[in-house]
Amino acid sequence: MSNPYSPVRATLEDVIDETPNIKTFVLKPEREMPFKTGQFIEMTVPGFGEAPFTPSSSPAVTDRMEVTVMRAGTVTELLHKAQPGAVLGLRGPFGKGYPVEEFEGKEILIVGGGVGLAPLRSLLFALFNEMEKFRRVILCYGARTPADIVYKNQLKEWSEREKTEVLLTVDEGDGEWKGNVGVVTTLLKQVTVDIPNAVAVACGPPIMMKFTVLELQHMGFGDDRIYLSMEKNMSCGIGKCGHCRIGSFYVCKDGPVFTYEQLKEFRNIWD
Amino acid sequence: MAEERYFISLADFLGFLKRLATEYEIFVPSEKDGRFHLGRFVPEETDSLRLNPCRVVEPLKAFFFPPREKVAEYFAEGAEPEAKKRIIVGAKRCDVAALKILDFVFLQGDFEDPFYKSRRENTVIISSDCGTPVESCFCGMFDSNSYPVNGFDLNLSEVDDGFVVEVGSETGRKLTEGFDGFKEATQQQLEQRDNNRKEADAQIREKVGAAGLYPAEKAQGYLLAKMEDAMWARHAENCVECGACNFVCPTCHCFLLIDLEEAGKFKRFKDWDSCQYPAFARVAGGANPRKRRAERLRNRFEKKFDFFPRNMGSYACTGCGRCVDACPGKIDIRELLKELAT
Incomplete structure (x- = not known):
């Protein structure tokens, strides 16, 4: 019997501290769990509960999965206490990921905020795996303060890659920060993109996504070229439990990646 | 396929159930304090059966989607779907129609719910015509028939001394085979059934008109035009979020x-949840797209009259009126539907 509610046992192999409240968990599931970049999984703290996350690792790696988690609620609080060797559970993958095929031949403007860079890192890995297919990748990433920037070393490494640009900003600098200060949309004003041949992908806190969409529209992106990773409280992951509705969609099965075109008719999508 | 129908006397029908009781757990309607409920059929103690004139108090869904069900015992093989064979007698059109909605939810899409599926496959539905709607019924908004035309294995229509039985599925046919209580229905019995049905159809139609309601097809448009209306907050004031x-x-x-x-x-349970609970849509970190009761009340209507029509082509309400009876705040779905149209 295939039971979609039963998690696969996964061993926590490593915990990487990213920021004071964000950690990346490296998991080895008992059986391989291939996923498409942008799809999500439900991670179980045994005997306690589950929460949905989008893996932050490359979809090309199928025997390990990395999940970057901000401490925000009860499940994530427990996850943050977990030590290597701990047993966790994974269900999934669920939903629709990024339609990477549709990005071929295009410039890809990626806009991330805070821990929202997690799914985007998986997307970046997927793009880097076949970079010959894409014209250019521009990553605009914003964090609250320099200490809140995730994947610090990798950001530098990516900026040195061919056909790749990385722009960073913080809402609030510190003594050492020499880069841009301001919300992530201030970075969008600094990039030049070949709009007719580009797509934009955004993930971050709702307020950041809301203003990013406005700025992208202002730049000339069509609503069907703006891809968003939506967060709702997906419980079952399979379109049955009713929690994650946006308009006529369930985020778990119709998303989590949507175009703004799909969502714009609905109310309060950023609440 | 021609309609396959029989007549069975009440005594023979009881004999039929008694024979099946060795193989099936059987639920039959019984009256308590003027209301009908489904209870276990005890062959040794039962020498009579009175069909419910209208729907029973409890929704049929609990047989397929119980309030709490263990769906996993991880990381072990500890949760097998229940495969108990059951027969439910007396389901009405409103409940049979509701199963189609649940079938869509739990059986369609990329994933099947194996727990629902197993219960569904192992349950025989012996439905029956509705005779007298209760006060809260408004099923006529959704269907002009007071009786089910499909979705059952056997359907009973009360006539003098017994029932006209209609076969609705292969499972139903197999059950009737080899039991000689099923006789050919006479023309007179069929006419009596049809007359009863016409009378009941007229009653449900009349109720819809008296309640100021309209054909369901109009509900979606009315709702979308009233999404920001003050009516939601006004009605939600009485909601106690139960x-x-x-x-x-x-x-x-x-x-x-x-x-x-x-x-x-480690056990995992599937528990009924309510979109009227404050935390239903809340995410980690505290953001909540439906913070106010008005938004949650509207959510219930959005799901039933917009989400399901868009996704399934059907309304997720059958007009059974149970929510009218159950609400301690006296929030009446009929009044809200009526107000949508004004």
Whole structure:
């Protein structure tokens, strides 16, 4: 019997501290769990509960999965206490990921905020795996303060890659920060993109996504070229439990990646 | 296929159930304090049966989607779907129609719910015509028939001394085979059935008109035009967030997965949930797209009259009126539907 509610046992192999409240968990599931970049999984703290996350690792790696988690609620609080060797559970993958095929031949403007860079890192890995297919990748990433920037070393490494640009900003600098200060949309004003041949992908806190969409529209992106990773409280992951509705969609099965075109008719999508 | 129908006397029908009781757990309607409920059929103690003239108090969904069901015992092989063979007698059109909504939710899409599926496959539905709608019924908004035309295995229509039985599925046909209580229905019995049905159809039609309601096809458009109306806040003022409307609803399907550790075992349960609870849509970190009761009340209507039509082509309400009876705040779905059209 295939039971979609039963998690696969996964061993926590490593915990990487990213920021004071964000950690990346490296998991080895008992059986391989291939996923498409942008799809999500439900991670179980045994005997306690589950929460949905989008893996932050490359979809090309199928025997390990990395999940970057901000401490925000009860499940994530427990996850943050977990030590290597701990047993966790994974269900999934669920939903629709990024339609990477549709990005071929295009410039890809990626806009991330805070821990929202997690799914985007998986997307970046997927793009880097076949970079010959894409014209250019521009990553605009914003964090609250320099200490809140995730994947610090990798950001530098990516900026040195061919056909790749990385722009960073913080809402609030510190003594050492020499880069841009301001919300992530201030970075969008600094990039030049070949709009007719580009797509934009955004993930971050709702307020950041809301203003990013406005700025992208202002730049000339069509609503069907703006891809968003939506967060709702997906419980079952399979379109049955009713929690994650946006308009006529369930985020778990119709998303989590949507175009703004799909969502714009609905109310309060950023609440 | 021609309609396959028989007549069975009440005594023979009881004999039929008694014979099946060796193989099936059977639920039959019984009256208590003027209301009908489904209860276990005890062959040794039963020498009579009175069919419910209208729907029973409890929704049929609990047989397929119980309030709490263990769906996993991880990381072990500990949760097999229940495969108990059951027969339910007396389901009405409103409940049979609701099963189609639940079938869509739990059986369609990329994933099947194996727990629902197993219960569904192992349950025989012996439905029956509705005779007298109760006060809260408004099924005529959704269907002009007071009786089911499909979705059952056998259907009973009360006539003098017994029932006209209609066969609705292969399972139903097999059950009738080899039991000689099923006789050919006479023309007179069929006419009596048809007359009863016409009378009941007229009653449900009349109720819809008296309540100021309209054909369901109009509800979606009316709702979308009233999304920002003050009516939601006004009606929601009486909501005590108890979830009764959801729990008695034959189509409400929302649930939450709950994990527990018991005796060193990790168990996962599928528990009924209510979209009227404040935290229903809340995410980690506290953001909540439906903070106000008005938004949650509207959510119930959005699901039933917009989400389901768009996704399934059908309304997720059958007009059973149970939520009207159950609401301690006296929030009446009929009044809201009526107001949508004004």
